Amino acid sequence: MSMKQPEGRPGLPRVNPIAIAIAMITGAVLLGISLFNGEALVGVMFLVVTWGFAAFLYWGSRVSDTVALISDDVQDERNVHIHQRAALYTLNILAFIIVAAFVVDIARGGSGSPYTWLAAAAAMIYMSLLVIIDRRG
Protein backbone atom coordinates (compact mmCIF):
# COMPACT_ATOMS: atom_id res chain seq x y z
CA MET A 1 0.00 0.00 0.00
CA SER A 2 1.32 3.45 -0.88
CA MET A 3 2.72 5.71 1.81
CA LYS A 4 1.65 9.30 1.94
CA GLN A 5 4.06 11.58 0.14
CA PRO A 6 4.62 15.14 1.34
CA GLU A 7 4.53 16.46 -2.19
CA GLY A 8 2.35 14.72 -4.73
CA ARG A 9 2.44 15.19 -8.45
CA PRO A 10 0.63 18.23 -9.69
CA GLY A 11 -3.09 17.56 -10.05
CA LEU A 12 -5.42 18.35 -12.88
CA PRO A 13 -5.57 21.95 -13.98
CA ARG A 14 -8.80 23.44 -12.72
CA VAL A 15 -9.65 24.88 -16.10
CA ASN A 16 -8.92 23.75 -19.62
CA PRO A 17 -6.72 26.50 -21.13
CA ILE A 18 -8.04 25.64 -24.59
CA ALA A 19 -11.55 26.70 -23.54
CA ILE A 20 -10.17 30.02 -22.29
CA ALA A 21 -8.21 30.52 -25.50
CA ILE A 22 -11.21 29.72 -27.72
CA ALA A 23 -13.43 32.18 -25.85
CA MET A 24 -10.85 34.95 -26.08
CA ILE A 25 -10.00 34.33 -29.74
CA THR A 26 -13.71 34.21 -30.63
CA GLY A 27 -14.20 37.58 -28.95
CA ALA A 28 -11.26 39.09 -30.80
CA VAL A 29 -12.47 37.71 -34.16
CA LEU A 30 -16.02 38.99 -33.58
CA LEU A 31 -14.61 42.39 -32.62
CA GLY A 32 -12.58 42.47 -35.83
CA ILE A 33 -15.58 41.52 -37.97
CA SER A 34 -17.76 44.12 -36.25
CA LEU A 35 -15.16 46.86 -36.71
CA PHE A 36 -14.83 45.87 -40.37
CA ASN A 37 -18.62 46.27 -40.71
CA GLY A 38 -18.52 49.62 -38.91
CA GLU A 39 -20.33 48.37 -35.81
CA ALA A 40 -17.79 49.11 -33.11
CA LEU A 41 -20.28 49.04 -30.23
CA VAL A 42 -21.53 45.57 -31.17
CA GLY A 43 -17.94 44.40 -31.46
CA VAL A 44 -17.10 45.72 -28.00
CA MET A 45 -20.18 43.98 -26.62
CA PHE A 46 -19.06 40.69 -28.20
CA LEU A 47 -15.63 41.20 -26.65
CA VAL A 48 -17.05 41.94 -23.21
CA VAL A 49 -19.31 38.88 -23.30
CA THR A 50 -16.70 36.41 -24.57
CA TRP A 51 -13.83 37.71 -22.46
CA GLY A 52 -16.18 37.93 -19.51
CA PHE A 53 -17.04 34.27 -20.03
CA ALA A 54 -13.33 33.42 -20.21
CA ALA A 55 -12.74 35.31 -16.95
CA PHE A 56 -15.73 33.53 -15.40
CA LEU A 57 -14.24 30.16 -16.34
CA TYR A 58 -10.76 31.09 -15.15
CA TRP A 59 -11.66 32.61 -11.81
CA GLY A 60 -14.87 30.68 -11.20
CA SER A 61 -13.17 27.32 -11.67
CA ARG A 62 -10.90 28.12 -8.74
CA VAL A 63 -13.79 28.29 -6.31
CA SER A 64 -16.49 26.17 -7.94
CA ASP A 65 -16.28 22.56 -9.08
CA THR A 66 -19.33 23.09 -11.28
CA VAL A 67 -17.66 25.95 -13.14
CA ALA A 68 -14.52 23.82 -13.50
CA LEU A 69 -16.68 21.11 -15.05
CA ILE A 70 -17.96 23.50 -17.73
CA SER A 71 -14.56 23.92 -19.32
CA ASP A 72 -13.26 20.37 -18.83
CA ASP A 73 -14.44 17.87 -21.41
CA VAL A 74 -11.08 16.19 -21.94
CA GLN A 75 -9.10 15.80 -18.71
CA ASP A 76 -11.17 14.11 -16.03
CA GLU A 77 -12.87 10.91 -17.22
CA ARG A 78 -16.05 11.51 -15.21
CA ASN A 79 -16.30 15.02 -16.62
CA VAL A 80 -15.92 13.57 -20.11
CA HIS A 81 -18.84 11.20 -19.39
CA ILE A 82 -20.95 14.05 -18.07
CA HIS A 83 -20.28 16.14 -21.17
CA GLN A 84 -21.11 13.20 -23.43
CA ARG A 85 -24.40 12.58 -21.62
CA ALA A 86 -25.26 16.27 -21.68
CA ALA A 87 -24.51 16.37 -25.43
CA LEU A 88 -26.72 13.32 -25.98
CA TYR A 89 -29.63 14.83 -24.05
CA THR A 90 -29.18 18.11 -25.91
CA LEU A 91 -29.27 16.28 -29.24
CA ASN A 92 -32.44 14.41 -28.30
CA ILE A 93 -34.18 17.59 -27.14
CA LEU A 94 -33.16 19.43 -30.32
CA ALA A 95 -34.39 16.52 -32.44
CA PHE A 96 -37.72 16.61 -30.61
CA ILE A 97 -38.00 20.37 -31.17
CA ILE A 98 -37.25 20.01 -34.89
CA VAL A 99 -39.82 17.25 -35.34
CA ALA A 100 -42.40 19.19 -33.32
CA ALA A 101 -41.76 22.33 -35.39
CA PHE A 102 -42.11 20.26 -38.56
CA VAL A 103 -45.46 18.87 -37.43
CA VAL A 104 -46.73 22.31 -36.42
CA ASP A 105 -45.64 23.80 -39.74
CA ILE A 106 -47.38 21.02 -41.70
CA ALA A 107 -50.53 21.44 -39.57
CA ARG A 108 -50.56 25.14 -40.43
CA GLY A 109 -50.48 24.29 -44.11
CA GLY A 110 -46.75 24.95 -44.57
CA SER A 111 -44.23 22.82 -46.42
CA GLY A 112 -42.33 21.80 -43.32
CA SER A 113 -39.23 23.59 -44.57
CA PRO A 114 -36.59 24.09 -43.25
CA TYR A 115 -37.35 21.54 -40.53
CA THR A 116 -37.55 18.71 -43.07
CA TRP A 117 -34.01 19.41 -44.22
CA LEU A 118 -32.73 19.90 -40.72
CA ALA A 119 -34.22 16.56 -39.63
CA ALA A 120 -32.86 14.80 -42.72
CA ALA A 121 -29.39 16.29 -42.23
CA ALA A 122 -29.39 15.35 -38.55
CA ALA A 123 -30.46 11.79 -39.34
CA MET A 124 -27.81 11.39 -42.06
CA ILE A 125 -25.05 12.80 -39.84
CA TYR A 126 -26.14 10.61 -36.94
CA MET A 127 -26.21 7.41 -39.00
CA SER A 128 -22.88 8.23 -40.66
CA LEU A 129 -21.24 8.79 -37.30
CA LEU A 130 -22.72 5.53 -35.99
CA VAL A 131 -21.00 3.67 -38.81
CA ILE A 132 -17.70 5.55 -38.46
CA ILE A 133 -17.53 5.19 -34.68
CA ASP A 134 -18.58 1.53 -34.87
CA ARG A 135 -15.80 0.75 -37.38
CA ARG A 136 -13.24 2.48 -35.15
CA GLY A 137 -14.31 0.30 -32.23
Add this chain to the structure above:
Amino acid sequence: MNNEVRRLRLEIGYSQAELAEQMRVSRQTINAIETGRYSPSLALAIKLARFLGKPVEEIFHVDEAT
Protein backbone atom coordinates in the same frame (compact mmCIF):
# COMPACT_ATOMS: atom_id res chain seq x y z
CA MET B 1 -20.89 -1.57 -7.93
CA ASN B 2 -19.60 -1.43 -4.37
CA ASN B 3 -15.99 -0.70 -3.57
CA GLU B 4 -13.44 -0.35 -0.79
CA VAL B 5 -11.83 2.85 -2.03
CA ARG B 6 -12.95 4.98 0.89
CA ARG B 7 -11.80 2.49 3.53
CA LEU B 8 -8.43 1.95 1.86
CA ARG B 9 -7.93 5.67 1.30
CA LEU B 10 -8.56 6.38 4.97
CA GLU B 11 -6.18 3.59 5.94
CA ILE B 12 -3.30 5.37 4.21
CA GLY B 13 -4.42 8.75 5.53
CA TYR B 14 -5.25 10.38 2.25
CA SER B 15 -7.99 12.92 1.70
CA GLN B 16 -10.17 12.68 -1.40
CA ALA B 17 -8.34 15.67 -2.85
CA GLU B 18 -4.93 14.08 -2.27
CA LEU B 19 -5.97 10.79 -3.81
CA ALA B 20 -7.53 12.67 -6.72
CA GLU B 21 -4.26 14.50 -7.27
CA GLN B 22 -2.34 11.25 -7.33
CA MET B 23 -4.82 9.72 -9.78
CA ARG B 24 -4.95 12.94 -11.83
CA VAL B 25 -8.72 13.14 -11.63
CA SER B 26 -11.00 15.60 -9.86
CA ARG B 27 -11.97 15.24 -6.20
CA GLN B 28 -15.56 14.87 -7.34
CA THR B 29 -14.61 11.79 -9.33
CA ILE B 30 -13.08 10.14 -6.25
CA ASN B 31 -16.16 11.08 -4.23
CA ALA B 32 -18.48 9.72 -6.91
CA ILE B 33 -16.52 6.45 -7.04
CA GLU B 34 -16.57 6.05 -3.25
CA THR B 35 -20.29 6.64 -3.04
CA GLY B 36 -20.99 4.27 -5.95
CA ARG B 37 -22.40 6.95 -8.22
CA TYR B 38 -19.68 6.45 -10.79
CA SER B 39 -17.89 3.33 -12.01
CA PRO B 40 -14.33 4.19 -13.03
CA SER B 41 -12.79 3.17 -16.32
CA LEU B 42 -10.66 0.02 -16.33
CA ALA B 43 -7.53 2.16 -16.56
CA LEU B 44 -8.47 4.25 -13.53
CA ALA B 45 -9.57 1.17 -11.57
CA ILE B 46 -6.18 -0.47 -12.18
CA LYS B 47 -4.38 2.74 -11.31
CA LEU B 48 -6.35 3.00 -8.07
CA ALA B 49 -5.68 -0.65 -7.24
CA ARG B 50 -1.95 -0.25 -7.80
CA PHE B 51 -1.83 2.86 -5.68
CA LEU B 52 -3.87 1.32 -2.88
CA GLY B 53 -1.82 -1.88 -3.02
CA LYS B 54 -4.69 -4.29 -3.62
CA PRO B 55 -5.93 -6.34 -6.57
CA VAL B 56 -8.76 -4.70 -8.49
CA GLU B 57 -11.19 -7.46 -7.54
CA GLU B 58 -10.56 -6.83 -3.84
CA ILE B 59 -11.44 -3.17 -4.24
CA PHE B 60 -14.38 -3.29 -6.62
CA HIS B 61 -17.23 -5.73 -6.08
CA VAL B 62 -19.86 -6.54 -8.65
CA ASP B 63 -23.16 -7.57 -7.12
CA GLU B 64 -23.76 -10.98 -8.69
CA ALA B 65 -27.48 -10.82 -7.90
CA THR B 66 -28.04 -7.90 -10.27
